[in-house]
Amino acid sequence: MVSPFDLSQPHAVVSPAAPVATRAAVPGSKSLTNRYLLLAAAAAGTSFLKNPLHSDDTTYMRAALKAMGVTIDEQPEGWSVHGRSPWQNPTEPLFIGNAGTAMRFLTPALPAQGVAATITGNERMLVRPIKDLVDGLRQLKTEVAYRGEEGFPPLQLQPPLTGGACRIRGDASSQYLSGLLMALPTAQQDSLIEIEGPLVSRTYVAMTLDCMARLGVTVGVNEDHTRFEIAGGQTYRATDIDIEPDASTASYWFALPLMVGGTLTVPACPEQSHQGDFGLVGLLAEMGARVTRDGGELTISDAPLNGVDVDMNTMSDVAPTLAVVATRAQSPTTIRNIYNMRIKECDRIEALQTAFDQLGLKMENGRDWIKIYPGRVTTPALVNPEDDHRMAMVFALLGLADGGVGIRDPECVAKTYPTFYEAFGAVLHRK
Numbered sequence: 075m076v077s078p079f080d081l082s083q084p085h086a087v088v089s090p091a092a093p094v095a096t097r098a099a100v101p102g103s104k105s106l107t108n109r110y111l112l113l114a115a116a117a118a119g120t121s122f123l124k125n126p127l128h129s130d131d132t133t134y135m136r137a138a139l140k141a142m143g144v145t146i147d148e149q150p151e152g153w154s155v156h157g158r159s160p161w162q163n164p165t166e167p168l169f170i171g172n173a174g175t176a177m178r179f180l181t182p183a184l185p186a187q188g189v190a191a192t193i194t195g196n197e198r199m200l201v202r203p204i205k206d207l208v209d210g211l212r213q214l215k216t217e218v219a220y221r222g223e224e225g226f227p228p229l230q231l232q233p234p235l236t237g238g239a240c241r242i243r244g245d246a247s248s249q250y251l252s253g254l255l256m257a258l259p260t261a262q263q264d265s266l267i268e269i270e271g272p273l274v275s276r277t278y279v280a281m282t283l284d285c286m287a288r289l290g291v292t293v294g295v296n297e298d299h300t301r302f303e304i305a306g307g308q309t310y311r312a313t314d315i316d317i318e319p320d321a322s323t324a325s326y327w328f329a330l331p332l333m334v335g336g337t338l339t340v341p342a343c344p345e346q347s348h349q350g351d352f353g354l355v356g357l358l359a360e361m362g363a364r365v366t367r368d369g370g371e372l373t374i375s376d377a378p379l380n381g382v383d384v385d386m387n388t389m390s391d392v393a394p395t396l397a398v399v400a401t402r403a404q405s406p407t408t409i410r411n412i413y414n415m416r417i418k419e420c421d422r423i424e425a426l427q428t429a430f431d432q433l434g435l436k437m438e439n440g441r442d443w444i445k446i447y448p449g450r451v452t453t454p455a456l457v458n459p460e461d462d463h464r465m466a467m468v469f470a471l472l473g474l475a476d477g478g479v480g481i482r483d484p485e486c487v488a489k490t491y492p493t494f495y496e497a498f499g500a501v502l503h504r505k
């Protein structure tokens with residue numbers, strides 16, 4: 075079996091792959107792993123996290139927690155997290171690469187845990203906005219200073235976070251709200267968080283509340299998720315958690331049979347999940363893909379596809395996956411309400427447009443939408459994922475379908491899926 079990925083050069087060369095008929099186990103969820111690491115680190119007692127994600131984003135979170143005196147024992151089946159509260163001051167600035175979850179969850183957790191620290195990240199993280207979260211913390215009387223440009227990391231944080239009332243915007247990222255929600259229950263006073271205007275990626279907030287509840291902390295919330303009442307002085311209780319497979323990572327597997335033909339089964343997909351990205355499966359079915367579920371096993375098979383017109387505000391991480399699948403459909407697809415794709419690991423709308431143009435695929439975009447036309451790669455090109463794992467993985471899918479795709483800096487997949495090429499290469503062979 076010859077892998078369709080040639081990784082012998084600094085860039086990856088992707089050749090067309092033959093149809094698949096296989097199963098693929100997907101690594102644990104990034105969003106769940108980083109939430110449970112943080113909550114378990116603040117809990118009384120030891121929590122065991124089974125099936126955690128091993129990747130750059132979770133490595134940065136673990137390293138930061140360890141720097142603050144939290145012990146994490148790594149065993150083959152999972153991680154034992156020995157919680158402590160308060161945490162200790164780190165001796166160096168906390169560096170969290172481009173892990174949005176680590177940056178936005180740790181920022182309020184540090185003052186809540188009595189930690190004075192500077193938190194920083196890689197070049198891209200320093201242009202990813204954090205103003206709405208800082209505004210919230212300042213309303214709660216926590217001292218936060220911008221060490222670089224106003225509105226962006228690095229941040230210097232000074233305890234305490236005592237609680238109180240704040241009103242923040244939720245239209246750039248839901249991670250600010252998730253961070254505050256997880257931090258405030260351990261503050262001395264009760265808190266009230268109000269969301270001003272629309273809330274993006276709202277399924278991740280429901281995920282946050284569910285994770286907190288599993289460690290024994292509940293929050294009062296109104297029906298439209300704009301007002302959160304949090305009792306102060308609470309303690310998270312250690313518990314054992316089985317982490318679900320990552321729905322965003324699973325998206326590349328779900329897309330695979332639609333790109334190269336065949337059938338693919340992903341085991342252990344819960345019927346009820348707070349990972350909104352599993353919603354992609356319903357959209358693929360709406361396009362015409364054959365989808366069946368047998369308990370936790372989801373099977374997707376290729377079939378003629380139609381274009382769709384969809385709002386992906388609640389699952390924008392899998393919009394790039396839908397975009398490449400849309401090239402296989404018989405009519406155009408429009409994806410709407412996805413402005414915040416522009417402030418992720420790169421401007422994903424721009425990166426997709428550039429690569430599509432280079433490869434001879436037709437796409438149009440506006441501030442918060444993209445439109446994809448049916449097409450095939452007609453011009454071989456070396457495309458740039460802009461150090462964005464999701465861009466590299468969807469460009470790989472285009473190459474597996476049509477060939478002619480070279481990917482610069484292919485190792486950027488390590489942010490969430492370090493074994494991407496090995497895992498896909500192991501079940502695929504060149505056509």
Ligand SMILES: O=C(O)C1=C[C@@H](OP(=O)(O)O)[C@@H](O)[C@H](O)C1
Pocket residue numbers: 104105106174175246247248249252274275278390391414
């Ligand atoms: O809370 C989380 O785990 C995440 C929330 C989303 O970010 P935004 O809320 O910034 O859209 C998502 O894109 C990110 O990958 C993970």
Ligand SMILES: C=C(OP(=O)(O)O)C(=O)O
Pocket residue numbers: 172173174175176391418419464490
């Ligand atoms: C947007 C993402 O990551 P984060 O915001 O957590 O860095 C992602 O994983 O697609």
